[in-house]
Amino acid sequence: GENVEQHPSTLSVQEGDSAVIKCTYSDSASNYFPWYKQELGKGPQLIIDIRSNVGEKKDQRIAVTLNKTAKHFSLHITETQPEDSAVYFCAASDSGGGADGLTFGKGTHLIIQP
Amino acid sequence: EADIYQTPRYLVIGTGKKITLECSQTMGHDKMYWYQQDPGMELHLIHYSYGVNSTEKGDLSSESTVSRIRTEHFPLTLESARPSHTSQYLCASTGGAGVKAFFGQGTRLTVV
Numbered sequence: 001g002e003n004v005e006q007h008p009s010t011l012s013v014q015e016g017d018s019a020v021i022k023c024t025y026s027d028s029a030s031n032y033f034p035w036y037k038q039e040l041g042k043g044p045q046l047i048i049d050i051r052s053n054v055g056e057k058k059d060q061r062i063a064v065t066l067n068k069t070a071k072h073f074s075l076h077i078t079e080t081q082p083e084d085s086a087v088y089f090c091a092a093s094d095s096g097g098g099a100d101g102l103t104f105g106k107g108t109h110l111i112i113q114p
Numbered sequence: 115e116a117d118i119y120q121t122p123r124y125l126v127i128g129t130g131k132k133i134t135l136e137c138s139q140t141m142g143h144d145k146m147y148w149y150q151q152d153p154g155m156e157l158h159l160i161h162y163s164y165g166v167n168s169t170e171k172g173d174l175s176s177e178s179t180v181s182r183i184r185t186e187h188f189p190l191t192l193e194s195a196r197p198s199h200t201s202q203y204l205c206a207s208t209g210g211a212g213v214k215a216f217f218g219q220g221t222r223l224t225v226v
Contacts, residue, residue: 034214038155043120043204043217087155102215107155 002027004092006105014113019080021108023090024072030092033066033073034102038087048075077110085112117141120205120218127195127225135190135221137205144209146188150174151202151220163188195225 003026013019025033031052036044050057050064050073057064061080066073077084088108093101118139127133137146148161149172159172163182177199178192188207192199205218 036217041220043206043219044157046214046216049214089157104157107157109155 002030002092002094002103004090004103004105006090006108008108009106010109010111012111012113013080015080015082017080019077019084019110021075021088021090021110022072023074023092023105024070025092025103026071027092027094028068028071029094032093032101033064034091034093035064035075036089036091038089038107040086044089080112082112082114085110118205118207118216118218120203120221122221123219124222125224127223129194129196129225131195131225133192133195133223135203135205135223137188137190137218138186139188139207139216139218140186141207141209141216142185143207144185145207146182147206147215148172148178148180148188148190149204149206149217150176151204157204161190195223197225199223200225 006023034049035047037047038044048059048062048064050066061078063076090105091102121136144165146163149157150160151157158174160174160176161172161180163169166182169180169182178190180190182188202220202222204220206215208215
């Protein structure tokens, strides 16, 4: 089955700096890669996703890149703000996005230092 | 905002009690899931359903049971709660291939 590794487990950056979270996956059949943000006391919320036919996708300060050859994908957050502090999860799927096919990374606790 | 709801948000209960965690979605999604989230934040799939009368066990063994009598409703039951069941339980749903997964707000269960 699929295995998703996520690094780092904790990331502390100064407000205004960029943050990068990296994930690798093992199953070359995976074709859908979502990122979730979980704030304290809440459920994970989908913030951005990318499919295997695309190398990069941006949404305001957030971007995701995918390298299919190397089987890794990354989340980039620019101009970080205090409200970006949360736990971020990457995931991979070969079933088009349904949660039964989603394999999650272990999460990254992002801390934005004022 | 996704239309998927979990109740209660917080529950403290004594050992041996029977409990049911509720999960409902108004999006008409066929697939629904329960995850257990440990203190380290890792997500573990414990149950899922492809539709009415369908239930499957997930990757992590759990003493809980689930039912799917109606499309919109996917309750999780613990017949006899124990302190080891203390955890955060998250419900999710998706409408099928190519559709994104949405999570509820979670239920924080504490068994004393």
